[in-house]
Every structure is written in C-alpha cells, then in structure tokens.
Amino acid sequence: ELLRRYLNYLFTPLNRIPGEKTSFLWGSFWELRNERGLAAHFRRWKKVGVDTPLVHYTYLFGTQSVLVTDPDIIKTILLAPSEKVGKKSRFHKESYFLEQALGAGLVALDGVDYMRHRRICQPSFNTGVIRDQVNEVIPHLTKKFVEYWEIAADTGVEIDIMIHLSALSLDSVGFVLFGHDFRGMDSVKGWAEKTKDALMSGQKISDEIGKEAFRFDDPFIAGVMEAHHTNLITIALIVLGLASLDPYINPKRIRTDRVVNEATDNMIENARTSDKYSLLKLLLQAGDPEDEKVKLTQEELRHECKTFLLAGHETTATLVQWTLLACCKHPDVQEKLVEDIRKHWDSTSDLTLDIAEKMEYMQAVINEVLRMYPPVAMIIRVNKEKEILGGYEIPAGTRLGLPMLLVHRHPKFWDKPDEFRPERWLENPEPSHRFAFFPFSAGSRTCIGNRFAVWEAKIMLAGILNAFKVQLAPSQREIVHEFAIDISMKAEPSILVLIKKR
Numbered sequence: 001e002l003l004r005r006y007l008n009y010l011f012t013p014l015n016r017i018p019g020e021k022t023s024f025l026w027g028s029f030w031e032l033r034n035e036r037g038l039a040a041h042f043r044r045w046k047k048v049g050v051d052t053p054l055v056h057y058t059y060l061f062g063t064q065s066v067l068v069t070d071p072d073i074i075k076t077i078l079l080a081p082s083e084k085v086g087k088k089s090r091f092h093k094e095s096y097f098l099e100q101a102l103g104a105g106l107v108a109l110d111g112v113d114y115m116r117h118r119r120i121c122q123p124s125f126n127t128g129v130i131r132d133q134v135n136e137v138i139p140h141l142t143k144k145f146v147e148y149w150e151i152a153a154d155t156g157v158e159i160d161i162m163i164h165l166s167a168l169s170l171d172s173v174g175f176v177l178f179g180h181d182f183r184g185m186d187s188v189k190g191w192a193e194k195t196k197d198a199l200m201s202g203q204k205i206s207d208e209i210g211k212e213a214f215r216f217d218d219p220f221i222a223g224v225m226e227a228h229h230t231n232l233i234t235i236a237l238i239v240l241g242l243a244s245l246d247p248y249i250n251p252k253r254i255r256t257d258r259v260v261n262e263a264t265d266n267m268i269e270n271a272r273t274s275d276k277y278s279l280l281k282l283l284l285q286a287g288d289p290e291d292e293k294v295k296l297t298q299e300e301l302r303h304e305c306k307t308f309l310l311a312g313h314e315t316t317a318t319l320v321q322w323t324l325l326a327c328c329k330h331p332d333v334q335e336k337l338v339e340d341i342r343k344h345w346d347s348t349s350d351l352t353l354d355i356a357e358k359m360e361y362m363q364a365v366i367n368e369v370l371r372m373y374p375p376v377a378m379i380i381r382v383n384k385e386k387e388i389l390g391g392y393e394i395p396a397g398t399r400l401g402l403p404m405l406l407v408h409r410h411p412k413f414w415d416k417p418d419e420f421r422p423e424r425w426l427e428n429p430e431p432s433h434r435f436a437f438f439p440f441s442a443g444s445r446t447c448i449g450n451r452f453a454v455w456e457a458k459i460m461l462a463g464i465l466n467a468f469k470v471q472l473a474p475s476q477r478e479i480v481h482e483f484a485i486d487i488s489m490k491a492e493p494s495i496l497v498l499i500k501k502r
C-alpha cells in the first residue's frame with residue numbers, strides 16, 4: 001500500500017494542478033495543524049494565484065487532496081444528484097469520519113440510505129410546526145438569557161460569549177427539535193447567581209465561575225460530547241484500516257454508545273408520549289413518501305437525533321458569536337442594527353419571528369457574517385470515478401475540499417472581499433455568482449436546518465442587542481481572533497465581551 005501511495009505521489013496527474021510540493025510522509029499535515037483555521041490553504045491559494053480553479057496539496061502518506069475555488073466547479077459538484085442505488089454518489093462524503101463525529105444520520109449517509117432518510121425527514125422540516133415552536137420557545141429563552149446577563153451589565157464583568165450562546169442554543173434545539181429540556185439555561189442562571197454573589201462580596205470574578213456553571217449533566221449531551229473526542233484506540237484502528245471494529249472493541253466507545261443510546265431512547269419515548277410538538281414527534285410519525293409504511297427504525301432515529309444535535313447546536317451559536325464580534329469591531333454596524341431592531345419591535349410586545357423577519361439590516365448583517373465567518377468553513381467530497389474538472393484530470397478517490405471561507409472572499413466575485421460591509425447585501429441581495437456564497441452548502445444536500453438556524457439567530461440577536469451595547473473586553477482590544485475549526489468554526493482565543501445596558 002505504501003509503495004502504491006508513493007508511486008501515486010510521484011506520478012499522479014494531480015501534480016499538473018498548481019500547488020506546492022510537500023514531502024510524501026507529512027504532506028501539509030504540520031502546516032494545517034499549526035496554522036489555525038484554513039490559514040495554510042489561504043496562503044497557498046494566494047501564492048499560486050487566486051485565478052486558479054483548483055489547488056493541489058497532499059496530506060499524510062501522499063493522501064491526494066484538491067481545493068476547489070472556482071464556483072462553476074463547486075456548482076458541478078454540489079448539483080450532481082445523489083445516487084439512488086448503492087452507497088456512494090458521484091461526489092460522495094468521507095462517511096466514516098462523519099459517522100464517527102455526527103452519527104450515521106443525514107450529514108454522514110450517502111446513496112440509497114441517504115435518499116430514504118432525506119425523503120422521510122424533509123417534510124417534517126417544511127411544516128409550520130418548527131416555525132410555531134421557534135415562536136413559542138426562542139423569544140422566551142432569549143428573554144430569560146437577557147435577564148441573566150443583566151447582572152453583568154455596567155460592571156466590567158467579562159463574558160465568554162461562546163459558552164453562553166452555546167447554552168442558549170442548546171435549549172433552543174432541545175425544545176424545538178426534541179421537545180426536551182437540556183437545561184442549558186440553568187447554567188447561565190448558575191453563572192448569573194455566582195457572579196452576583198461575587199460582585200456583592202467584592203470578590204474578583206474569575207474564569208472558574210464560567211467553568212463551574214457550564215458543566216452539563218444531561219446524559220445525552222455528556223455522552224455525545226465525550227464520544228466526539230476520538231481516543232487513541234480509535235486512531236490506531238483507523239491507521240490500521242480496522243475502523244469498523246471500533247464500536248465492538250474500544251471500551252470507551254462501547255460505554256459512550258450505551259449511555260447515548262439509553263438517553264436517546266428516553267428522549268424518543270418522551271416525544272412519543274408527550275402531547276408537545278417537536279421535530280422528533282413529527283419524525284416518529286413520518287413515513288417515506290414513496291412508501292408510507294417505511295419509517296425510520298429506532299436505531300436510525302437515534303442517529304438522526306445525534307446528527308441534529310451536533311449539526312444544529314454549535315453552528316448556530318457560532319453564527320451568533322461572530323455576529324456579536326462583528327458588532328464589537330464595527331460599532332456603526334451595531335448602532336444601525338439596533339435602529340433596525342427598534343424600527344420593527346417596540347419591546348412592549350413579545351418578540352416574534354414575524355417581527356424579526358421584517359428586519360432588513362439584520363438579514364444583511366447575518367449574510368455578511370455568513371460570508372466572512374462561515375460557521376462551516378469547508379466541506380469535503382470524494383469523487384467515485386475519474387473526473388475532468390477545470391480542464392484537469394482528477395483520479396477516482398481524490399478528496400475535494402470546497403472551502404467556503406476562501407470562496408466567500410474570492411476577489412473575482414466580491415468587491416473588497418476582506419471588508420465587513422453588510423450594505424453590500426442591501427445594494428445587491430444576490431451574490432454575483434450563486435456558488436460564490438454557499439454557507440449552508442447547496443443543491444439536494446443543502447443544510448436541512450438552514451431556515452431554523454437563521455430564525456434562531458435573528459431572535460437571539462434582536463433580544464440581546466436591544467438590551468445591551470456589546471464591546472470587546474479591554475484585554476482583547478488588540479487581539480485578532482483567529483479561526484479554529486471543530487464541528488463549526490470557533491474563535492481562538494474565545495471572545496470576551498463587556499455589556500452595557502441600553
């Protein structure tokens with residue numbers, strides 16, 4: 001295998017694509033590890049010239065990878081239909097790693113199983129039920145969140161926004177998608193109480209308050225989060241090509257799978273017996289439109305629960321965190337946004353989704369954040385057969401990286417791409433090329449939760465910014481927050497803010 005890889009490294013037709021020659025053994029491994037986010041990809045792309053449609057690079061042991069920066073090629077890849085027979089589409093996912101991280105649900109599946117899951121799940125996302133639940137749940141949660149934050153207003157207390165927003169988004173996803181209370185807001189409440197005590201007794205407010213308060217004891221969350229961290233046995237099995245044995249011989253995996261399965265089964269049972277509506281309740285009744293008798297099995301439902309939690313929770317919190325950072329860095333944008341919020345909502349009535357959706361500047365700001373700080377920075381596809389893309393031959397099995405983060409700043413498609421300017425969306429509501437902006441992907445595998453995510457973000461932002469002026473903590477005023485990729489694109493270091501009552 002090593003010899004085959006080495007010969008391929010020397011003679012692959014991919015070597016004709018612009019890129020940088022790196023060693024067979026390490027490839028770009030260390031650069032990608034040491035330089036945060038996609039910084040190494042950015043650098044290489046700029047070096048070979050931004051007009052190149054593809055950039056070639058290798059990874060460990062000559063793993064062949066190509067970055068696709070041309071929106072026309074991205075269109076070809078994303079619009080290629082999913083395979084209706086078999087397990088792999090023309091441009092398929094690297095399923096094993098996704099399954100490990102997110103479960104064998106919609107994000108990771110491919111081929112015929114994928115098509116069946118999407119046919120069954122899609123109608124439940126289209127009904128008014130999610131919208132109604134968003135209206136019922138998220139304004140109320142945001143109001144509580146603002147009440148807890150009031151304790152820190154005008155005090156100089158620095159707030160680590162990602163952990164707070166994560167807790168808020170966890171409960172939004174919990175109630176709307178599963179009809180379940182993950183008790184994320186209890187953590188914010190716990191933080192507020194401890195902060196209040198510390199302020200009253202004149203103690204210094206330490207990071208520990210946050211760390212202590214934000215420990216989730218819900219078994220589903222704890223199990224899913226623990227399972228998300230790959231341990232050495234899993235890595236060894238992957239290297240040995242024995243990854244499929246992991247669920248059977250890795251003690252940590254066996255334990256976390258059991259905990260997560262039990263917790264998910266409880267959640268499913270509660271959704272079945274409760275009279276509260278949620279996505280999960282709809283999914284329990286949903287059949288395949290091609291054959292109504294075919295439903296998701298209990299095992300498949302478990303995987304979808306894990307997928308929806310992991311794909312839906314941190315991503316939205318990430319979008320809101322980068323929006324708040326942009327508001328700190330561009331106080332004029334923050335003021336215009338507050339003007340827009342108050343033009344549509346006088347805060348004597350409850351905030352509703354109908355009201356939040358009327359906020360045009362809010363939509364422009366969210367688009368601009370999705371452009372410059374896309375919560376999912378890059379997606380990967382692998383081609384099943386040999387392809388010709390951009391005039392280059394791409395052998396079967398090549399990893400194709402579609403980097404939103406780069407394409408959203410492509411100088412050919414964006415005027416002053418590195419400038420944060422929401423107004424560009426008011427001047428031109430559509431991007432100059434449909435596939436130069438794809439924060440939720442596109443085509444038949446577009447994000448199933450995209451509308452839910454934006455609804456959630458708009459309500460949270462309207463509630464928070466109407467109540468507080470947000471500023472970067474003094475300790476971070478000179479810092480550039482870099483991108484750190486996990487499931488979604490975090491900030492490194494975490495963003496700390498001060499809030500003042502408006």
Ligand code: HEM
Nearest residue numbers: 106107311312315316319375376379440441445447449453
């Ligand atoms: C700002 C928030 C979000 C962003 C930026 C985002 C982005 C994305 C992207 C880029 C993909 C394509 C992944 C790929 O093809 O490899 C995707 C797929 C997906 N997302 Fe989201 N997402 C967000 C929120 C959500 C939410 C709230 C849910 C809740 C259900 C969700 C569920 C999913 C699912 C199930 C898929 C797989 C769809 C399929 O392949 O059929 N996402 N998302």
